[in-house]
Amino acid sequence: MGNLVRSFVGHVRAVATGLRYLLLPNRMTVYYPEKLIELPEGYRGLIRYYPELCVQCGLCAMVCPAGAMKMYVKKGEKRGRPGVNYQRCIFCGFCADICPQNALEMTKVHDVAYEKLEDMILSPEEFAREVRSPALEEGAVKVKVIFSEERGLVHEPA
Ligand code: SF4
Ligand code: SF4
Numbered sequence: 001m002g003n004l005v006r007s008f009v010g011h012v013r014a015v016a017t018g019l020r021y022l023l024l025p026n027r028m029t030v031y032y033p034e035k036l037i038e039l040p041e042g043y044r045g046l047i048r049y050y051p052e053l054c055v056q057c058g059l060c061a062m063v064c065p066a067g068a069m070k071m072y073v074k075k076g077e078k079r080g081r082p083g084v085n086y087q088r089c090i091f092c093g094f095c096a097d098i099c100p101q102n103a104l105e106m107t108k109v110h111d112v113a114y115e116k117l118e119d120m121i122l123s124p125e126e127f128a129r130e131v132r133s134p135a136l137e138e139g140a141v142k143v144k145v146i147f148s149e150e151r152g153l154v155h156e157p158a
Contacts, residue, residue, distance in 0.1 A: 017149070026063035026152035033135035036111070038144045044091045045083055045110040048128040053103035056081060060095035060104060072124050073082050081124035087117060104135060109133045 030037055039045070056079040061069040068088035071080030082095070082104075096104040109131045114120045133140070142158035 013156070021152055026154070028153050030155055032111075033138060033140050035143050035155070036110060036133065036135050036140040037144045039108045039110075039153070042108075043108045044093045044106040045108045046086075046112060046131045047089075047096065048105045048107050048125070048131050049082060049084075049124065051081060051101045051124065051128045053079060054103045055101055055103075057100065058082075059098045059100065063094045063098045065094065067089045083121070083123045083127050086114070086120040087120070107131045113133055 028134075056071075058071050058080065060082050061071045065070070066088045068085045068090070069082050072083050072084065073080035094104050096102075096106050111133050112131070136142075143155040144158040146154050146156055148154045
């Protein structure tokens, strides 16, 4: 009997929570670019290439399922270095995972806009530049998302 009552009360509370969120919805988005959500470890954003670590094995380009990673061979050199085409990249992270040198890093930066399609094709030199979030550059405040039973999703300073 006790279990039945507990179960009933649990269901009533769940329905009440649903109704509360329906009638008084909480804001779930942030005021970008003033605020930026702190992303979890393992988030796969734009990729950074570290040429000083690269042994030019070409595995990253071989494994790429989208044909986004390509080796660029300089005149007079036998082996190339990777560049990426963000028109094709699906951010699977296979290239970073397979790299034996950890020369590729999936950064948490995701809010970069390109003016022209051709700007999305990065040569090895461009690929090696630091990846920066324009919002953070402009002083965005980082917030983290927490779940509150009473208030739903809440954003707090990270
Ligand atoms: S993240 Fe995936 S799709 Fe993008 S370049 Fe790497 S392997 Fe290719
Ligand atoms: S897998 Fe790593 S070491 Fe090999 S070419 Fe790509 S970035 Fe360089």
